[in-house]
Amino acid sequence: MNEIILQIDGRKVQAKEGMTVLQAAQSIGINIPTLCHHEKLESYGACRICIVEAETGGRTRLIAACVYPVEENMAVRTRSEKVDKTRKVLLEELLAHAPDSVPLQALAQEYGADKDRFEKEPSFCVLCGLCVRYCAEVKKINAIGFSDRGAKREISFIPEIASGNCWDCKECFPLCPTSYLQAAYVLIEALMR
Amino acid sequence: MSRINSPADLENFRKEILSKKDPEKACIAVCTGTGCLALGAANVVAALKKEINKQGLEAKVDIKVDVRETGCPGFCERGPVLVIYPEEICYLQVQPGDAEEIISETIRAKKVIDRLLYVDPATDKKSVRESDIPFYKNQMRLLIGNNIKLDPKSIEDYVAVGGYSALAKALCQSTPEGIVELVKESKLRGRGGAGFPAGKKWEFARNSPGEIKYVVVNADEGDPGAFMDRALLEGNPHSVLEGLTIGAYAIGAHEGYIYVRQEYPLAVENVTIAIRRAEEHGFLGKNILGSGFDFTVKVHRGAGAFVCGEETALLMSLEGKAGEPRARPPYPAVKGLRDKPTNINNVETWANVPLIVNKGAGFLNSIGTEKSKGTKIFSLVGKVKNTGLVEVPMGITLRNIIYDVGGGVPGGKKFKAVQTGGPSGGCIPEEHLDIGVDFDELAKVGAIMGSGGMIVMDEDTCMVDVAKYFLNFLTEESCGKCTPCREGIRQMLKILTNISRGQGKEGDIKLLENLAETTRDASLCALGGSAPNPVLSTIRYFRDEYDAHIRDKKCPAYVCKELIAFYIDPAKCKACMICLRKCPAEAITGGKNQIHVIDQDKCTNCGTCFEVCPSRFSAVRRISGEPVPNAIPEEARTLVRESK
Numbered sequence: 154m155n156e157i158i159l160q161i162d163g164r165k166v167q168a169k170e171g172m173t174v175l176q177a178a179q180s181i182g183i184n185i186p187t188l189c190h191h192e193k194l195e196s197y198g199a200c201r202i203c204i205v206e207a208e209t210g211g212r213t214r215l216i217a218a219c220v221y222p223v224e225e226n227m228a229v230r231t232r233s234e235k236v237d238k239t240r241k242v243l244l245e246e247l248l249a250h251a252p253d254s255v256p257l258q259a260l261a262q263e264y265g266a267d268k269d270r271f272e273k274e275p276s277f278c279v280l281c282g283l284c285v286r287y288c289a290e291v292k293k294i295n296a297i298g299f300s301d302r303g304a305k306r307e308i309s310f311i312p313e314i315a316s317g318n319c320w321d322c323k324e325c326f327p328l329c330p331t332s333y334l335q336a337a338y339v340l341i342e343a344l345m346r
Numbered sequence: 347m348s349r350i351n352s353p354a355d356l357e358n359f360r361k362e363i364l365s366k367k368d369p370e371k372a373c374i375a376v377c378t379g380t381g382c383l384a385l386g387a388a389n390v391v392a393a394l395k396k397e398i399n400k401q402g403l404e405a406k407v408d409i410k411v412d413v414r415e416t417g418c419p420g421f422c423e424r425g426p427v428l429v430i431y432p433e434e435i436c437y438l439q440v441q442p443g444d445a446e447e448i449i450s451e452t453i454r455a456k457k458v459i460d461r462l463l464y465v466d467p468a469t470d471k472k473s474v475r476e477s478d479i480p481f482y483k484n485q486m487r488l489l490i491g492n493n494i495k496l497d498p499k500s501i502e503d504y505v506a507v508g509g510y511s512a513l514a515k516a517l518c519q520s521t522p523e524g525i526v527e528l529v530k531e532s533k534l535r536g537r538g539g540a541g542f543p544a545g546k547k548w549e550f551a552r553n554s555p556g557e558i559k560y561v562v563v564n565a566d567e568g569d570p571g572a573f574m575d576r577a578l579l580e581g582n583p584h585s586v587l588e589g590l591t592i593g594a595y596a597i598g599a600h601e602g603y604i605y606v607r608q609e610y611p612l613a614v615e616n617v618t619i620a621i622r623r624a625e626e627h628g629f630l631g632k633n634i635l636g637s638g639f640d641f642t643v644k645v646h647r648g649a650g651a652f653v654c655g656e657e658t659a660l661l662m663s664l665e666g667k668a669g670e671p672r673a674r675p676p677y678p679a680v681k682g683l684r685d686k687p688t689n690i691n692n693v694e695t696w697a698n699v700p701l702i703v704n705k706g707a708g709f710l711n712s713i714g715t716e717k718s719k720g721t722k723i724f725s726l727v728g729k730v731k732n733t734g735l736v737e738v739p740m741g742i743t744l745r746n747i748i749y750d751v752g753g754g755v756p757g758g759k760k761f762k763a764v765q766t767g768g769p770s771g772g773c774i775p776e777e778h779l780d781i782g783v784d785f786d787e788l789a790k791v792g793a794i795m796g797s798g799g800m801i802v803m804d805e806d807t808c809m810v811d812v813a814k815y816f817l818n819f820l821t822e823e824s825c826g827k828c829t830p831c832r833e834g835i836r837q838m839l840k841i842l843t844n845i846s847r848g849q850g851k852e853g854d855i856k857l858l859e860n861l862a863e864t865t866r867d868a869s870l871c872a873l874g875g876s877a878p879n880p881v882l883s884t885i886r887y888f889r890d891e892y893d894a895h896i897r898d899k900k901c902p903a904y905v906c907k908e909l910i911a912f913y914i915d916p917a918k919c920k921a922c923m924i925c926l927r928k929c930p931a932e933a934i935t936g937g938k939n940q941i942h943v944i945d946q947d948k949c950t951n952c953g954t955c956f957e958v959c960p961s962r963f964s965a966v967r968r969i970s971g972e973p974v975p976n977a978i979p980e981e982a983r984t985l986v987r988e989s990k
């Protein structure tokens with residue numbers, strides 16, 4: 154594996170080829186906020202909270218640290234006016250769905266996000282996909298999945314699979330950044346009995 | 347038919363086909379592309395064949411004629427289209443009932459039937475030959491020009507016009523590296539949207555380590571209203587296959603896929619037949635043309651989601667997974683289908699390749715602008731006289747396309763904007779109509795080339811409504827995976843909807859711009875990355891319309907239903923009863939000699955009365971941004987007619 158040298162927040166970092174920017178940052182103790190990221194799961198790059206500014210080949214743009222592989226000589230800024238502004242808007246968009254989420258509130262405080270900026274549409278789910286991916290990748294059960302697309306996207310249990318598996322597992326519950334999953338499960342349990 | 351095992355075989359095959367063609371024999375080429383079929387082209391073909399039989403032409407030696415079912419020449423609006431060779435007489439809007447006359451007059455008596463010709467609405471001049479019609483005259487039809495000349499189901503027709511000679515040249519006279527260099531030199535850029543240099547992409551894929559590599563044709567064509575890829579795949583499938591095979595050779599791939607949208611059954615049929623014929627003739631399969639190169643192609647039907655046209659989503663879908671984009675890098679050229687290096691290009695990009703190999707990089711280079719070479723096919727629709735597929739050289743002005751090819755805006759209306767680039771394209775106003783159309787110039791004015799959608803809008807179009815329309819499409823077609831796209835579009839659409847309902851607030855434009863920036867810069871794929879274009883471009887050029895909606899609760903184009911009303915001017919109403927009868931909401935009261943009045947509570951603002959009121963009266967007024975005048979009192983409604 155080749156060594157790759159890059160800069161994160163002005164500090165030189167030695168990383169290995171194939172590492173993500175997030176891993177490289179963590180290796181020198183720089184914290185980048187994440188929501189949909191989980192060490193046991195494949196990088197997903199969906200919530201975009203981990204967005205950072207990266208300069209490669211003379212071009213500066215936003216990249217998602219959790220999925221973007223390190224590149225030689227790239228210069229990364231994990232905080233900047235642009236990064237903070239972007240995270241703030243993303244948080245506000247998610248807070249419209251899950252205003253009571255504890256991790257979201259903590260981040261909102263840090264980035265000055267206003268949980269009431271957008272009209273509430275409490276679905277309680279931020280579609281981070283942790284439960285879906287955990288069930289598929291770690292448990293290999295696929296009891297829960299996404300349905301529909303665009304603004305109508307949601308998660309749903311597949312009753313035939315869930316009924317035989319979920320009650321004794323529930324490993325995805327603590328992963329949920331809102332309390333939605335539990336509620337949904339309880340609901341479907343109730344429906345099934 | 348025996349296999350073609352060498353370039354010499356191919357040349358002999360071509361000569362044999364040509365020698366069988368009787369130069370005296372007339373050919374009636376009828377477009378049986380999807381557009382003309384919908385307009386009844388199949389019946390026209392049947393009627394022509396019946397007529398030929400009825401008039402006993404098959405037995406005649408002095409008059410010989412063939413009917414050929416061809417691909418789409420682009421003038422779909424005037425379909426069914428047919429062209430009679432060798433004279434190249436072009437008849438439009440042909441009906442089965444015209445068959446008898448066509449055979450007896452044009453084929454037998456060599457007389458042109460005037461009423462089936464194209465008439466220029468501006469000059470009343472008729473055009474006999476296809477190439478004299480302004481719609482065609484102002485185009486440069488390198489790619490779709492052959493459509494009307496060949497039956498897509500016949501490989502002989504394709505070989506007759508020089509088909510597969512580029513493949514022979516590439517495989518037997520050039521190295522794979524040489525082909526990559528050639529395509530790089532030609533400066534061909536991808537026609538699917540992003541305009542990435544094709545040669546450079548091929549080089550990445552070629553240089554990616556790995557034994558197994560793939561090539562893919564992107565024929566998802568999800569832009570509503572766009573059909574250039576369909577026309578190519580349906581009308582000239584061998585040209586795409588030939589380009590693909592050359593690309594596979596250059597990159598080192600032995601398997602290819604054509605990802606076609608499910609809704610294109612005829613394209614699937616024609617390309618499937620083309621693959622079979624090409625295999626039989628040795629243009630596909632093992633040891634192609636005796637060169638030792640092996641290559642096979644499979645057709646895959648896409649599920650039909652717009653986002654599946656995005657390359658990483660397409661590859662997911664090809665693998666049988668949910669069609670959702672994934673992060674790049676790694677790019678498909680490094681890690682694509684089944685994690686193998688994969689080169690994916692648009693249909694039109696592939697179709698350019700045989701041309702480059704045959705005519706040289708310099709040929710493509712001689713057409714277009716500095717950074718965009720060759721031609722581009724647009725699907726020209728909306729408020730323009732000649733709608734259809736147009737192929738023009740890069741660098742042609744928007745004005746040329748809209749006025750010279752398209753014939754301008756119909757109905758004496760004023761031009762307002764042209765929207766290019768599909769649902770996430772931008773709206774360009776009059777002041778920029780003289781820019782030369784290429785990838786970079788369109789981007790500079792806030793639009794995109796996209797895959798070539800072009801919608802002309804006239805003065806009756808509300809730009810807030812336009813932005814709302816496209817965002818509504820995008821909110822449904824986004825895959826919903828990432829926050830800035832899913833949520834950003836949702837919020838922008840809400841704001842636009844409020845503005846169009848008269849519930850806009852000061853600060854809404856700022857908020858839209860703020861959301862647009864996040865969606866554009868932070869989204870995972872280019873759907874989110876380009877989704878704000880309709881919003882940003884309309885704000886940029888038509889801010890006054892936004893302001894009118896927000897501040898004055900006025901829709902200047904009288905489109906947003908919640909902001910308009912209809913009112914019958916009592917001084918002009920002649921109590922003709924027309925609107926009263928036509929109103930679907932029964933909202934109009936009145937009678938003979940009774941001035942008509944609209945009951946504003948019942949009115950649904952459908953606009954029927956405005957349209958049907960005879961223009962000599964023009965009594966119905968559209969109102970927006972001001973109160974509707976009170977209805978005249980009942981006792982004053984009796985019409986006093988002036989005695990003559």
Ligand SMILES: Cc1cc2nc3c(=O)[nH]c(=O)nc-3n(C[C@H](O)[C@H](O)[C@H](O)COP(=O)(O)O)c2cc1C
Pocket residue numbers: 535536537538539540541542544564565566567568569652653654655656657658690691692693695696797871872873
């Ligand atoms: C939402 C979305 C839809 C797309 N749809 C298509 C499509 O229908 N056809 C196509 O060729 N490219 C489409 N693209 C572009 C492809 O991702 C890719 O750039 C293209 O197929 C590459 O081929 P090219 O270089 O020949 O243009 C789409 C991109 C996005 C983001």
Ligand code: SF4
Pocket residue numbers: 653670671823824825826827828829831832869870871872873874875
């Ligand atoms: S930008 Fe939109 S379409 Fe693309 S991955 Fe994100 S949600 Fe899906």
